[in-house]
Amino acid sequence: MTTTPAQNAALNAAPLPDPVRQPAYAELERRHARLHRLEHLGAIVGWDQAANMPPKGNEARAAAMAELDALLHAQRTDAALTDLLARAGQEPLDDWQRANLREMRRDWRASNALPASLVERRTLATARCEHAWRGQRPANDWAGFVENFKPVLQVAREEAQHLSDATGVSPYDALMDRYEPGMTSAEVGRVFSDLKTWLPGLIREVQARQASEPPVLQPQGPFDRRTQKALSLEVMGRLGFDFDAGRLDESTHPFSGGVPEDVRLTTRYLDDDLQQALMGTVHETGHARYEQNLPRSWLGQPIARARSYGIHESQSLSFEMQLGAHPGFVGQMAPLLARHFGDQPAFAPDNLARLVTRVQPGLIRVDADEVTYPAHVILRFEIEQALFEGGLAVEDIPALWDEKMAAYLGLDTRGNHRDGAMQDVHWPSGAFGYFPCYTLGAMFAAQWFAAMRRATPDLDARLGAGDFAPVFGWLGEHIWSQASRWETPELALRASGEPLNPAHYRAHLERRYLGR
Amino acid sequence: MTTTPAQNAALNAAPLPDPVRQPAYAELERRHARLHRLEHLGAIVGWDQAANMPPKGNEARAAAMAELDALLHAQRTDAALTDLLARAGQEPLDDWQRANLREMRRDWRASNALPASLVERRTLATARCEHAWRGQRPANDWAGFVENFKPVLQVAREEAQHLSDATGVSPYDALMDRYEPGMTSAEVGRVFSDLKTWLPGLIREVQARQASEPPVLQPQGPFDRRTQKALSLEVMGRLGFDFDAGRLDESTHPFSGGVPEDVRLTTRYLDDDLQQALMGTVHETGHARYEQNLPRSWLGQPIARARSYGIHESQSLSFEMQLGAHPGFVGQMAPLLARHFGDQPAFAPDNLARLVTRVQPGLIRVDADEVTYPAHVILRFEIEQALFEGGLAVEDIPALWDEKMAAYLGLDTRGNHRDGAMQDVHWPSGAFGYFPCYTLGAMFAAQWFAAMRRATPDLDARLGAGDFAPVFGWLGEHIWSQASRWETPELALRASGEPLNPAHYRAHLERRYLGR
Known part of the structure; x- marks a missing residue:
């Protein structure tokens, strides 16, 4: 359908x-x-x-x-x-x-939905907590953090109850609905439970396999920033970015902003690291093409907005992970890198492909690779559920965090709050219910590409030949042009013929990382 | 006082x-x-x-x-x-x-002050006239222009009457007051009448003198645009622009925009002409420093705004003409030019000084030099006065234009409407009463520098030594910090001890162009 x-x-x-x-x-x-x-x-x-x-x-x-x-x-x-x-x-x-x-x-x-007094209390609590957190995190000051975080959680629980009353769904679902309309924690729980049965084993298997391979060569810098920008612009062009309806600039934290008619991407260039700006630009270009291709005649109405944070992430990850780390795409990038920066052994297509698919469990979510990233998200989702629907106390977060990090990634984080529950801005700022969007996006991206492969059986060969049109055509027809016409579950069903199905994500990882 | x-x-x-x-x-x-x-x-x-x-x-x-x-x-x-x-x-x-x-x-x-119906008619008339003018001007289509210009003038006459009723001054004065608060056509007429007695003769004298001198060397391009930008930034820094409160970018038509706390200058780089971007940047930096130095604690109130268009222009021209074309300043620029673009004979200080003070009567106001510029403005002021208070008909503009161009600049413009009454955007867009601001600005700038020389007798020596602080200090104290505290005539009186006095402008031109 x-x-x-x-x-x-x-x-x-x-x-x-x-x-x-x-x-x-x-x-x-x-x-x-x-x-x-x-x-x-x-x-x-x-x-x-x-x-x-x-x-x-x-x-x-x-x-x-x-x-x-x-x-x-x-x-x-x-x-x-x-x-x-x-x-x-x-x-x-x-x-x-x-x-x-x-x-x-x-x-x-x-x-x-929220009384003005609650909005005011929320503003005060989150401003205080987030501000203090910026100093407390480097100091690993969990006790200090708890003091400010408790009022944030208290307000968020009241907020969830108000939203629940207004929508008729459970409190945590009501929080999630702000970011992923129509998605329920039952649905997320279903796919995350499946993920948990195979992800930890897959991570170990991939690590063992990569350990047995010859070392990956790192590109040698420094990389001139103007040349990096020229490369970024060329790659954006290959990815179909419309420069008559947007531009690329720089900022400390890269983002995709502006308006659909005039999308403003930013990136950040590092002298000694080529990959960050390049893959960051590819990621943001995914967000940008979604915005640039929302239906023109709908603009101005709420239905014209991009569907959700998860679906937006499914576009950036379709570009960065599904396409950007695809060996066919990497093969297209290799000569561009050599042309802009001079040839070097690290720019060999096979080496580049291995470079962008290195897997290494770590403590920090934002630094995680494609394979270990979902473990970080599942952990946060489960703790948030426990906070909002299981009565978990703030004081008990670290023990639960340690237990899950050990189980999902085999890492010991005991006493390291800085790189544990204090690492993200989301909780101090009260953005509960957001984290699932990251992994929903990754799973939807895999599901979109599975649907594309059904529609275009020679997709991989075409990507390898530099023909990305089937990707843009499919996303344009099934996602971009739909804007907020449907809630997320129905959008998935209409686009790919099935609801969110983690099997596609699993198949993608097994194919790319284990060659199955 | x-x-x-x-x-x-x-x-x-x-x-x-x-x-x-x-x-x-x-x-x-x-x-x-x-x-x-x-x-x-x-x-x-x-x-x-x-x-x-x-x-x-x-x-x-x-x-x-x-x-x-x-x-x-x-x-x-x-x-x-x-x-x-x-x-x-x-x-x-x-x-x-x-x-x-x-x-x-x-x-x-x-x-x-204006009824909504009049505002609407004005919008329609000026939009139609200005749009058509963009095609009619290159085609020298005076007859076509007249048809659209008549309704613009008709609406402007009604507007002037409404404003006159609201303010109690004459219709044309009421139009001027929108741009130069408190200034009257009697006052402008007084100084322009004086100007007319000596300006045409001075222009001829300067031309004869410059014709007897060896030819001026033109700098040889092409001039790399990035290098031009680096030079512009360096010059802005020397002129005291606060880069923590503003920036320099590019646009087709250079301007000074943004807000006092964050001034946005633009300039335009030409490959084969160094002077335009450089002097344009110096000009806009004058506007910018006025805005950057309006009293901080007043901002948000109407009194905190820059006084007027004429006073604003007196700042840009203080920078571009009084300071920027001063031999002392030019001497400071010469080594910068050589450092950025490599040395060449045209960059010799004496040649540069002569380059920026070339006088040549021409048909086009915006291309005019410092000496002939006022003739263009006086002509327009007199025609506008005749249109609003003397009953001049639109059909009779060209004859009056020809007569005055011959008298003031010795040029024949008969039949050349494109480079005559059709050359400016002001009339098709209904901005009557604006032109005097340009020359008021030039005359005020000369008056400010005369006051500076009284306060700092060794001013010229200090400028030659690269010490521009006396200029910035004087303008800051007497103009920038005053914002809209006074109407224009009182501002002039308080700043320089006298009302607008064209003698300073004359003395400035005679000193610079005739060595008197």
């Missing part, structure tokens, strides 16, 4: 609201179009803040952005919306409009 | 409004602070549009900027303002607050 191009074309024509038969809905569309235009300003000045702004501009910029946020919040909490949303639900809407109304309600809920 | 540093310090402390004794005024300050924060967004995305934005981003950007404009306009025309302004005028305010209230009223008038 996948959609055909003809069905897509029909779906992609945004219907004009009828102000007579759909007065409330038409008014909601008008209001959202205005929000969209104002959000454009925030997206561009936010990008500018990271990519351009000199230090003395910060105070005035923060005040300007806060003023815009307050303005948007006022528009999103306008009392008239409650009635408009209720009346629009009674109006004769077609399926597309009904999906748009569903997303309008999600947008409304995000701004209105 | 100039202000002392101690007086300035006292003036520069922005008083906090008293919400009990000054409730209306305090509310006005609060509203203006909010406008200021929102205008920040427009300033940054406007800069981004010129410096960064790829073409496909244009439609969404225009819509976002229009949404912001509508929002700001709604806040500026809020009916409550009429009452607040009236009540604030009855409250006990100190002098600074009263000056701020004067600027609030000016701001209010700019948004409220």
Whole structure:
């Protein structure tokens, strides 16, 4: 049950609201179009803040952005919306409009479900905790962290209860729904349980195999930054980035920002490490192409937004991992590297392919490779579930963390809070329910490529020949053009004919890392 | 009667409004602070549009900027303002607050003096005329232009009458007041009449003198653009630009944008012309330093804005002409040019000084040198006066234009409308009353330097030694720190001890160009 191009074309024509038969809905569309235009300003000045702004501009910029946020919040909490949303639900809407109304309600809920006093307490608690955490983490000060983290968790539990009351799903599911609409912890638990049965063994097997191979050669720097940028731009071009609708700049923390009509990618160049900027650019280009190819005529309405964080990550990982670390793609990159930086033995295609697929369990999630990464996520998901639905106390997190790190990655983290439960910004900032998105994205990417291989049986040969069109065509038709038309589970079903299925991810890892 | 540093310090402390004794005024300050924060967004995305934005981003950007404009306009025309302004005028305010209230009223008038129907007609007429003009000018199509220009002038005449009714000054003065607060056409007419008695003769004398000198050597390109940028940055640094509070980028039409806390300069590099980017950067740095040095504690209130277009131009021309074309400054630039581009005979200080002071009457205002430029402005001022207060018909503009070009610059422009009355964007876009600012700026710049020489008798020697501090110190104390504290005539009086006096401009030209 996948959609055909003809069905897509029909779906992609945004219907004009009828102000007579759909007065409330038409008014909601008008209001959202205005929000969209104002959000454009925030997206561009936010990008500018990271990519351009000199230090003395910060105070005035923060005040300007806060003023815009307050303005948007006022528009999103306008009392008239409650009635408009209720009346629009009674109006004769077609399926597309009904999906748009569903997303309008999600947008409304995000701004209105919580009492103002709770929002204020959350802001105070997370600001205090995150600020202190930046000093406490390097000092490995768990006791100090706990003191600030408890109020954050307390507020988040209340928040989860409010969202649960508003949505009818369980508290932790309600938190997850903010990032991955329609996804449930039962579904995530199902696929993560499966993953846990085979991932630790696979990691050990891959490590043993790689240990028996000759050592991988590291490219020798230094690598001129302007040349790295020229290479990044060339690779973005090969990956179909539309430079008439976006640009590449630099920032300390790479991201994909801007607006769909004008996507602003950033990357970060290191003098002695080529891989980070290059693979980072490939990753961000995946995010960028999703945004650049959202349906043009829908833009301005909530339905036009990218579906979710997990689906967004499935695009960046389709580019970085499925395509970017594919031996066919690596073979295409090898001559580019030699042309930009002069030839060296490390640029041999086989060596490059092994370089981008090295597996090494480690304590830090953001440094993890494709194979060990899910272990970090499963651990956090299980601890979050225990915090929100199992009554786990903050004091008991480290013991559970140690137990799971030993079980999943064979690592000892006892007493090392800095590289343990204190390593991520997510918890101090109250972003509970986010972590699953990373691994959902990786699994969806594998599932998309499995579907592509069914549609294009010679896909691997074509990638090896530098023909990436089947990838872009499939993603464009099944993901990019769908925006927020469906909630995540239905998007997966329509795109690939089945719900989230970890078997594809397993097959991908076994093929790439064990040659099966 | 100039202000002392101690007086300035006292003036520069922005008083906090008293919400009990000054409730209306305090509310006005609060509203203006909010406008200021929102205008920040427009300033940054406007800069981004010129410096960064790829073409496909244009439609969404225009819509976002229009949404912001509508929002700001709604806040500026809020009916409550009429009452607040009236009540604030009855409250006990100190002098600074009263000056701020004067600027609030000016701001209010700019948004409220015209009926909405007139604003709409103006928008339509100028958009149509300016759009058509872009094609008509290259085609020298005067007849076609007249057809669209008549409605623009008609609307502008009505606008002038409305503004005149609101301010109590004559219609043309009311138009000028939008750009140069407090300046009158009587005052401008007085100094321009003086200028006309000696400028045409001086131009001929300078031309004869320069014709008798050996030819000026042109620097030989091509000039690498990155090297030009490095040179521009170095020169900006020498001119005191604060790179922690601004940056330099590129755009088709150079400008100084952004916000006082984060000034965004742009320039434009040509492969075979070094002078344009370099002198353009010096010019824009003058604008930038004014903005960067507006009183910090005033920012957010209308009184904190740069005084006017003429005073702004007096800063850019203080940098470009008074300082930038000064033999002492040129002597400092010569070794920089040789270091960046390798030595060549044209980089000899004496040759460079002659290069930047070449005088040649021409048809085009924007290409004019320092000496002939005022002739272009006087001509336009006199024609605008005749259009608004003398009943001149559009059809009669070319004859008057020809007559004045012959009289002031000895040039024949008959039939050449393209390089005549059709050359500037100001008239098709309805910006009547603006032109005088250019020459007021040049004359004020000469007047400021005359005052500086009184305060620092060895100024020329110090500039020749690379010590520009007396310039920055004087401008900072008398202009930058004053923002909109005074209207233009009083600012001039306080800064230099006299009202606008064209004798300084004449003395400057005679010294520089005739060695007197």
